[in-house]
Amino acid sequence: MEPNRLACKVCGTLALESTLLVNSGLCMSCVRAAADKALSELNDALWKKFGVLYVSNPLALSRNKNTSYRQSVLTFSLGVAQAFDELGLATVSLLERYRQSPEHFYIAPTDLTETGNQFVGACFNKWLAKTDRWKPESRTAQKLKESLAKELRRCE
Numbered sequence: 001m002e003p004n005r006l007a008c009k010v011c012g013t014l015a016l017e018s019t020l021l022v023n024s025g026l027c028m029s030c031v032r033a034a035a036d037k038a039l040s041e042l043n044d045a046l047w048k049k050f051g052v053l054y055v056s057n058p059l060a061l062s063r064n065k066n067t068s069y070r071q072s073v074l075t076f077s078l079g080v081a082q083a084f085d086e087l088g089l090a091t092v093s094l095l096e097r098y099r100q101s102p103e104h105f106y107i108a109p110t111d112l113t114e115t116g117n118q119f120v121g122a123c124f125n126k127w128l129a130k131t132d133r134w135k136p137e138s139r140t141a142q143k144l145k146e147s148l149a150k151e152l153r154r155c156e
């Protein structure tokens, strides 16, 4: 029997009824976009107030059991950790931190060089919001690194 498909309440794309049921009527790409937008806004506020930046989205990860979504969030965090290390933005090994706790990967101002701090304060969250529109298959660690390097050059 064919599984039942219904329209996503945001974009109208047909999705599995079981997916819509666990995601308040949203298809997976709308869930992902909403979570990324929320994270980007949350990060702006957190960085300004408390000086911490969550790269893995602990809020979305704990609620969402969808494996491809989890995988895309973790890949994203891995790409960011590697990029910050390789671009000389960090004073500690962020890759090491990611490996110790991938699902709670965060960055704090004390982890960053002066350039790193300027970049996060001025451009990182804007970049984060732009990656919302990337297709899931484009979210590889390598592509994230390249894009982040470009954004850093633009930010200077």
Ligand SMILES: [Zn+2]
Pocket: 008, 009, 010, 011, 012, 013, 026, 027, 028, 029, 030, 031
């Ligand atoms: Zn949708």
